[in-house]
Amino acid sequence: MIDAKILVVDDTKSVLSALEILLQFEYKSVQTISNPNLLTSFPNLQEIDIILLDMNFSAGVNTGNEGLYWLREIKKKASHISVIMMTAYGAVELAVEAIKEGATDFVLKPWNNERLLTTVKSAYELRKSQKEVQHLKQKESNLKQVINQNSNYIIGNSKALNSVLNLVQKVAKTDVNILVTGENGTGKELIARELHKSSVRNNEVFISVDMGSISENLFESELFGHVKGSFTDAKEDRAGKFEAANGGTLFLDEIGNLSLQMQAKLLSVIQNRVVVRVGSNKSIPVDIRLICATNCNLDQMVAEGLFREDLLYRINTIQVQVPALRDRDGDVLVLSDFFLKKFANKYGKPSLKINQSAQEKLMSYPWPGNVRELLHTMERAVILSEGNILKPTDFLLDTKTTVSLEGGPKTLEEMELVMITKALHDHDGNYSAAADQLGISRQTLYNKLKKSSK
Incomplete structure (x- = not known):
């Protein structure tokens, strides 16, 4: 017994009875109506799988127009239903017209029982396949939503960060290749995800690949895929990251870590937008938005012969420089408050606060590890907190970077660091104002702080 719901629509009661008897032994539910006007109000029409529909209902009329009209009405209300047209007046032109209007098949009266059952079974198999496709599409859509879910947010309101976000919004709607640069821990992947979220591909998948973690032996397999038997551990066909990201965004992090040999292979795919799986000769076209990221100076690497210049041109149509945390005036406290609430709730300490001295300590620290370190x-x-107030001693920072203002420095470097720390303290962490007070450039201030943190 096939689990399908069938509806027969014919104005001849003997036809309805004959079809009901024939089909009831094959299908779980068989219903009949003699008046097609009842179709518009038929209960649970959406649940019907197959309709056998007569093409002529008025006496003396055999044009088939009535059947075509009701076929269109059915498709308006439930386009998924497989409709089989029935008529005693067969004509090739009429059958072609019915198929054009969305009919699944055509049956002539009087019918051959075996042939009719085969036709209905084929319509059922088609409907079953359509259901499976719809299920897979829904499953794929749900999977993409899960993959694209990201609990991390871009937090901050500094001028430096807003400048980057403004650039992101300008270029997100395009499909140009983008290179995201910045120090470790600045949030380059978050920027890449923001580009994807603001793009026309935001309903498709975002695939992130850490290029630094892929060995040279597995590079092609990971990125381009492989076929069964192409190497020892290739026990089945597998799509690579480029195929997995088809239609969406592919994010290649730490691209500066690739060897020249891997760079050459990557360049070919980026240029041609075609991959060939390891062990195969078949070319597979891919449609992706490419975003790369690095904390390396790729221009310097090109000059030193460590990075291909043509690859740099390919991935660097637009460059987005993510600012270091020390360049984001005021964002340290904004982020601190955000992380405090997040972890206080996570660890059951919702009443935690940061006192003024601790805030000053956080503001005066250069954060060489950037947002990740914070x-x-x-x-x-x-x-590790024991009370409801977080004090300076609760924050374990690099002591080389946060030399105490109390006591005498022992070296020239320590003296400089004391002066810099005091200047930052006096200006509430404003690097520009601190640099002006010290009579040095903002960049020099950063360099000295970075040197002291090593």
Whole structure:
């Protein structure tokens, strides 16, 4: 017994009875109506799988127009239903017209029982396949939503960050290749995800690949895929990251870590937008938005012969420079408050606060590890806290970077660091104002802080 619902629509009661008897032993539900006007109000029409529909209902009329009209009405209300047209007046032109209007098949009266059952079974198989396709599409859509879900947010309101976000919004709607640069821990992947979220591909998948973690032996297999038997561990066909990202965005992080040999292979795919799986000769076209990221100076690497210039041109149509945390005036406290709430709730300490002295300590620190370092610092402080107030001693920072203002420095470098720390303290962490007070450039201030943190 096939689990399908069939509806027969014919104005001849003997036809209805004959079809009901024939089909009821094959299908779980068989219903009949003699008046097609009842179709518009038929209960649970959406649940019907197959309709056998007569083409002529008025006496003396055999044009088939009535059947075509009701076929169109059915498709308006439930386009998924497989409709089989029935008529005693067969004509090739009429059958062709019915198929054009969306009919699945055509049956002539009087019918051959075996042939009719075969026709209905074929219509059922078609409907079953359509259901499976719809299910797979829904499953794929749900999977993409899960993959694209990202609990991390771009937090901050500094001028430097807003400038980057404005650039992101300008270029997101295009399909140009983008290179995201910046120090470790600045949030380059978050920027890449923001580009994807703001693009026309935002309903498709975002695939992130850490190029630094892929060995040279597995590079082609990971990115381009392989076929079964192409190497020892290739036990089945597998799509690479380029195929997986088809229609969406492919994010290649740490692209500066690739060898020249891997760069050459990557360049070919980026140029041609075609991949060939390892062990295969078949070319597979891919449609992706490419975003790359690095903390390396690729221009310098090109000059030193470590990075292909033609590859740099391909991936660098637009460059987005993510600012270091020390360049984002005021964002340290904004991020600290965000992370405090996040981890306080996570670890059951919702009443935690940061006192003024601790805020000043956080503001005066140069954060060489950027946002990632701040995140780990806040989580550690929350976990180890014993009271409701976080004090300076609760934040374990690099002592080389945060030399105490009390006591005498022992070296020239320590003296400079004391002066820099005091200047930052006096100007509430404003690097520009601190640099002006010290009579040095903002970049020199950064360099000295970075040197002291090593």
